Amino acid sequence: MKKTYCYKFIPSKAEEEEVMRNKKPFQVTRELVEIRDLFPPPTIDPMNPCQIRKLVTNVDIITGKLVLSHHEVFEHIFRYWTLEMCNFVLAGNRFYAVIWDVGGVEKQPVRHHNENVYLEIGPHDTYMMGWMDVARNGAVNPNDEVGMFWQTRTVTFQFKVLRHGVFND
Numbered sequence: 001m002k003k004t005y006c007y008k009f010i011p012s013k014a015e016e017e018e019v020m021r022n023k024k025p026f027q028v029t030r031e032l033v034e035i036r037d038l039f040p041p042p043t044i045d046p047m048n049p050c051q052i053r054k055l056v057t058n059v060d061i062i063t064g065k066l067v068l069s070h071h072e073v074f075e076h077i078f079r080y081w082t083l084e085m086c087n088f089v090l091a092g093n094r095f096y097a098v099i100w101d102v103g104g105v106e107k108q109p110v111r112h113h114n115e116n117v118y119l120e121i122g123p124h125d126t127y128m129m130g131w132m133d134v135a136r137n138g139a140v141n142p143n144d145e146v147g148m149f150w151q152t153r154t155v156t157f158q159f160k161v162l163r164h165g166v167f168n169d
Contacts, residue, residue, distance in 0.1 A: 006031050065128040102160050
C-alpha cells in the first residue's frame with residue numbers, strides 16, 4: 001500500500017468553537033494514511049536493484065548521515081513498510097535498521113547494525129539515514145555514487161558503491 005499525507009484544512013464545528021474561545025488561528029494538520037496503489041510498485045531490476053542513488057559529499061561522511069528526499073523515502077521505503085512503522089519515524093523517532101554493504105571489493109556482504117544505523121525525519125520533509133559505520137569504513141569517499149534500497153524479504157537496507165569519484169560539472 002502506498003502512503004500519503006491527508007491534510008485537514010476545514011475545522012469541525014467543535015474545533016471552530018474552540019478556536020473562537022481561545023482566539024488562536026486554526027492549525028492545518030496532516031495525517032499519514034494508506035491508499036491503494038493505482039499502479040503496481042516499480043519493478044526492481046535484479047541486476048541493479050538500487051532505487052535510491054546519491055552522490056556522497058564530505059558532509060555526508062563527516063556527519064554520518066545521508067539526506068534522503070520525501071519522494072525517495074515515500075516511494076522506495078515507506079511503500080513497503082507498515083503504517084505503524086512509518087508513523088513511528090514521522091513521530092520523530094529513530095528507526096534502527098540493518099544495512100548490508102553488498103558492494104564490497106571481496107564481494108562478501110558486510111552487516112552494519114548498531115546505534116549509528118537508523119532512519120529518522122529531518123528538516124523540511126527530508127529524512128536522514130544514519131550510516132556512520134558505512135561512511136567511515138573507508139570504502140566510501142566524497143564524489144562516490146552510492147545506491148541503496150529496502151529489501152522486503154530480509155527487512156533490511158541494501159547498500160552499494162555504484163561508481164567511485166563521480167564529479168558534477
